[in-house]
Amino acid sequence: MRVADLDGLLEVKKQAQAKRLPYELIQDAGHTQIEPGTITCLGLGPYPEDELDKLTGRLKLL
Numbered sequence: 001m002r003v004a005d006l007d008g009l010l011e012v013k014k015q016a017q018a019k020r021l022p023y024e025l026i027q028d029a030g031h032t033q034i035e036p037g038t039i040t041c042l043g044l045g046p047y048p049e050d051e052l053d054k055l056t057g058r059l060k061l062l
Contacts, residue, residue, distance in 0.1 A: 001059035009042050015055055021047050
């Protein structure tokens with residue numbers, strides 16, 4: 001799923017925290033073109049799919 005920017009990603013993280021969903025922010029290791037430590041992804045789950053869809057269903061697929 002895609003968000004527009006880091007603020008959008010952090011908003012989804014905030015919503016996941018509020019629902020007590022398991023999550024992990026992923027930071028790039030910096031082995032390619034992205035600076036080390038750059039937040040690039042948010043992992044969600046494991047959790048029931050229908051509950052995750054309530055949080056991410058509005059997001060566009062990559």
